Amino acid sequence: MSEVTGLLREPWEHFERQRGAGKFGIWVFLASEMLFFGALILTYAVCLIEHMDAFAAAGRETNIWYGTSNTAILLTSSLTMAVASQAAAAGQHLRRLVVACLTLTVALGLAFLVVKGFEYKEDLDKHLWPGAQFALHEPGAQLFYGLYWLITGVHAIHLTIGIALVGRLALLGHLKKLQLDENPEIEVTALYWHLVDIIWIFLYPLIYLPGRVS
Amino acid sequence: MTDALLAGDLPLPSRPNYLQHGTSVISWLTTTDHKRIAILYAITITIFFFLGGAAITAVRLELFVPNGGLFTSDTYNKLFSFHGIVMVWFFLVPSIPNTLGNFLLPLMIGAPDVAFPRLNLTSWYLTIAGGAFTVYALVAGGVDTGWTFYTPYSTMFSNTHVFAAAAGVFVAGFASIATGVNFIATTHMLRAPGMTWFRLPLFVWAIYATSIVMVLATPVLAISLMLVMAERWLGLPIFDPAHGGDPILFQHLFWFYSHPAVYIMVLPAMGVVSEIIPCFARRRIFGYDFMVYAMIAIAGIGFFVWGHHMFVSGQSPYASLIFSFLSFIIAVPSAIKVFNWTASLYRGQITFEAPMLYALGFVGLFTTGGLSGLFLASIPVDIHVTDTYFVVAHFHYIMVGGSVSAFFGGLHFWWPKITGKLYSEWWAKFAAILMYFGFNMTFFPQFVAGYLGMPRRYHTYPPEFQVYNVMSSAGAAVLAAAYLLPLGYLAYSLFYGARAGNNPWKATGLEWTTSSPPPPKNFDRQPRVNRGPYDYHAEGQSAGTDVPELQNAREVR
Numbered sequence: 001m002s003e004v005t006g007l008l009r010e011p012w013e014h015f016e017r018q019r020g021a022g023k024f025g026i027w028v029f030l031a032s033e034m035l036f037f038g039a040l041i042l043t044y045a046v047c048l049i050e051h052m053d054a055f056a057a058a059g060r061e062t063n064i065w066y067g068t069s070n071t072a073i074l075l076t077s078s079l080t081m082a083v084a085s086q087a088a089a090a091g092q093h094l095r096r097l098v099v100a101c102l103t104l105t106v107a108l109g110l111a112f113l114v115v116k117g118f119e120y121k122e123d124l125d126k127h128l129w130p131g132a133q134f135a136l137h138e139p140g141a142q143l144f145y146g147l148y149w150l151i152t153g154v155h156a157i158h159l160t161i162g163i164a165l166v167g168r169l170a171l172l173g174h175l176k177k178l179q180l181d182e183n184p185e186i187e188v189t190a191l192y193w194h195l196v197d198i199i200w201i202f203l204y205p206l207i208y209l210p211g212r213v214s
Numbered sequence: 215m216t217d218a219l220l221a222g223d224l225p226l227p228s229r230p231n232y233l234q235h236g237t238s239v240i241s242w243l244t245t246t247d248h249k250r251i252a253i254l255y256a257i258t259i260t261i262f263f264f265l266g267g268a269a270i271t272a273v274r275l276e277l278f279v280p281n282g283g284l285f286t287s288d289t290y291n292k293l294f295s296f297h298g299i300v301m302v303w304f305f306l307v308p309s310i311p312n313t314l315g316n317f318l319l320p321l322m323i324g325a326p327d328v329a330f331p332r333l334n335l336t337s338w339y340l341t342i343a344g345g346a347f348t349v350y351a352l353v354a355g356g357v358d359t360g361w362t363f364y365t366p367y368s369t370m371f372s373n374t375h376v377f378a379a380a381a382g383v384f385v386a387g388f389a390s391i392a393t394g395v396n397f398i399a400t401t402h403m404l405r406a407p408g409m410t411w412f413r414l415p416l417f418v419w420a421i422y423a424t425s426i427v428m429v430l431a432t433p434v435l436a437i438s439l440m441l442v443m444a445e446r447w448l449g450l451p452i453f454d455p456a457h458g459g460d461p462i463l464f465q466h467l468f469w470f471y472s473h474p475a476v477y478i479m480v481l482p483a484m485g486v487v488s489e490i491i492p493c494f495a496r497r498r499i500f501g502y503d504f505m506v507y508a509m510i511a512i513a514g515i516g517f518f519v520w521g522h523h524m525f526v527s528g529q530s531p532y533a534s535l536i537f538s539f540l541s542f543i544i545a546v547p548s549a550i551k552v553f554n555w556t557a558s559l560y561r562g563q564i565t566f567e568a569p570m571l572y573a574l575g576f577v578g579l580f581t582t583g584g585l586s587g588l589f590l591a592s593i594p595v596d597i598h599v600t601d602t603y604f605v606v607a608h609f610h611y612i613m614v615g616g617s618v619s620a621f622f623g624g625l626h627f628w629w630p631k632i633t634g635k636l637y638s639e640w641w642a643k644f645a646a647i648l649m650y651f652g653f654n655m656t657f658f659p660q661f662v663a664g665y666l667g668m669p670r671r672y673h674t675y676p677p678e679f680q681v682y683n684v685m686s687s688a689g690a691a692v693l694a695a696a697y698l699l700p701l702g703y704l705a706y707s708l709f710y711g712a713r714a715g716n717n718p719w720k721a722t723g724l725e726w727t728t729s730s731p732p733p734p735k736n737f738d739r740q741p742r743v744n745r746g747p748y749d750y751h752a753e754g755q756s757a758g759t760d761v762p763e764l765q766n767a768r769e770v771r
Contacts, residue, residue, distance in 0.1 A: 010246070010326070010327060010331060011320075011325060011326040011327035011328075011329075011331065011404070011735075017403060020403060021329045021330075021399050021402075021403040021404075024399050024402060024403060025329060025330060025395055025396070025398075025399040028394075028395045028398050028399065028429055029391070029395050029429075031429060031430065032391050032394075032395070032429045032430065032432070032433050033433065035430050035431075035433040035434055036433035036434075036436060036437060038433075038434075039433065039434040039437035039438070039467055039470075040437055042467075043437070043441065043452065043463060043467070046460060046463050047452075047458070047459070047460070050458065050460065051458050054458070130449060130450055130451055130457070131449055139457065139458045140457070140458040142451050142457045142458075143451065143452065143457060143458050143459055145450075146444070146445075146450035146451055146452050146457075147450075147452065149448070149450060150440075150441070150444055150450060150452075154440075
């Protein structure tokens with residue numbers, strides 16, 4: 001316990017309590033995030049029920065290969081994030097392992113964004129941005145793509161924030177400017193990262209699977 | 215409530231209080247002290263309160279005569295929209311939680327600060343950023359959608375600065391969420407030894423319940439506004455009926471936040487009043503447990519009544535039936551609270567200091583507002599009065615008569631603790647009474663005008679409604695004077711007020727055991743708590759049974 005005194009912050013007297021509060025606080029925030037994405041998914045659900053056929057047709061236009069690879073990439077990043085979090089919490093001076101796993105997590109997060117970028121490019125080439133030039137003619141298909149751009153965009157913003165947070169930990173840890181051992185920031189960041197990941201697990205079937213089940 | 219060292223006047227080395235602890239502007243703008251952040255918020259919301267007030271003063275001037283020629287319809291629409299947006303999101307929502315709550319929550323639970331002090335400061339900067347967007351929207355030419363941003367008008371037809379105004383509210387929403395997370399974690403993790411859940415002051419319970427609503431409802435508002443912004447800015451047609459979109463869906467999302475937001479505004483007010491009434495009646499609060507459960511019930515049921523805003527919007531009649539039923543149900547915990555405040559007064563030794571006048575005003579006005587809410591929960595009556603001044607009067611009774619009165623009550627009650635100074639009691643009582651009468655003069659006529667059919671949001675009206683509008687506008691002038699008065703005598707007290715002492719009201723809360731103004735870390739020694747928050751004498755007992763330091767409180771005062 002003597003090593004954690006450097007991590008103690010105002011207004012806490014005991015490190016255990018501070019760590020508990022950090023975890024508790026991020027869980028409360030994640031509850032808020034669930035309502036945030038919940039409202040988007042509700043909007044999607046209402047539009048889906050009102051336009052079943054259009055959503056099926058629009059869903060078939062998405063590129064399932066990009067989506068599936070991204071799902072695999074993001075799930076792997078959760079693994080590396082979890083390893084980093086556990087290794088730091090173990091308090092066994094596993095700094096190199098923690099930094100390596102954090103860096104891998106950042107790399108996988110960036111890979112997700114790159115794949116997403118190619119997918120966005122293809123979608124724009126296929127005129128899937130709602131407007132006068134829109135490629136599909138079913139009424140309601142524009143709704144699907146309106147929500148597609150919004151939900152994936154909001155998710156990408158969340159992921160970018162996550163990449164910045166994890167990247168900061170990796171960089172400061174690498175430069176030895178931040179103690180990684182038993183640092184609660186890592187677990188808190190990991191919880192946020194997993195949330196962004198879990199949300200994608202819900203988005204994947206909503207975006208890529210409509211119209212693909214016979 | 216704490217050990218002798220804290221309660222008594224044993225000599226302690228003199229140390230700077232939180233106001234003297236760094237005096238430069240930078241020290242204030244970078245502070246993480248919850249008390250200083252509370253002051254920053256107080257200054258911010260005061261500015262917004264008078265901005266919103268100025269807008270509505272112009273509206274009331276216009277309504278003096280049936281075909282008032284001061285403004286065009288467009289300008290009129292922008293004025294009441296600005297009033298609503300500013301008053302709801304930049305005054306009422308942050309008012310009690312972020313000023314009194316920020317200041318008092320750690321003091322009341324015996325903590326040195328909130329759980330995440332830097333997040334607390336961030337939340338203030340987010341409020342400022344959001345406010346800047348919204349004020350920009352006003353300066354750039356205004357917004358005319360009303361505070362509700364209803365689609366498809368806000369997305370497809372309005373040619374005003376909807377985007378900037380919505381972005382401002384969106385950003386301020388994050389401030390709300392950050393505050394909520396912070397307060398929930400503080401209440402859970404930073405209570406002093408012995409401060410069990412059922413020894414928490416009701417104000418802390420109120421802030422806790424409010425924070426839950428903030429954390430769970432605000433993200434839905436963020437999404438509803440984000441969808442409006444996306445439709446305006448990116449052309450994504452979520453609510454556009456031409457592409458199969460559903461404008462009613464916006465109303466569901468909006469009211470899913472905005473009805474619970476009513477409880478964000480009124481729950482903290484209930485907490486304030488629950489502190490003031492026991493103190494000036496020298497009585498324990500009646501039914502503490504029920505007060506707690508009632509607040510939790512209000513926060514919980516508040517999430518399931520939003521549809522009563524949509525009885526005429528085309529929602530399913532079965533949904534309306536359920537929403538109507540739940541809206542009646544939520545009146546029950548509110549009624550329990552009114553009953554308990556009244557019962558706390560029974561056989562008390564009541565004195566009428568200014569905070570008590572505000573608190574009693576709250577009980578009366580909140581009851582009137584709540585009972586008129588039952589009219590609106592009833593579908594047949596609601597259909598008759600939808601979008602009339604009856605609705606305007608109802609929610610002003612709750613939000614202005616209720617929340618603003620309680621805010622002023624709390625401000626006067628804790629002013630000696632916050633500043634260490636006493637204000638002029640005579641002027642404060644005068645302002646409290648003036649506020650009560652000014653308020654009723656302004657808004658009671660609106661119940662009548664609304665019931666007779668005068669619609670809200672119109673800047674002209676048939677001449678037969680003029681008598682009510684003249685009464686209302688005259689009352690608004692009185693009310694404006696009553697709101698300006700405290701600026702004068704409270705500011706005066708800062709410079710010339712008598713020193714307050716630690717506990718001028720002989721109240722029993724933990725916050726009164728530290729010095730006034732408190733030191734930067736609130737308590738010189740970690741408080742230990744061994745009794746509940748309302749240790750006034752029980753019914754049938756005399757003041758002599760109070761704890762020693764409160765005995766003969768009346769003679770001392």
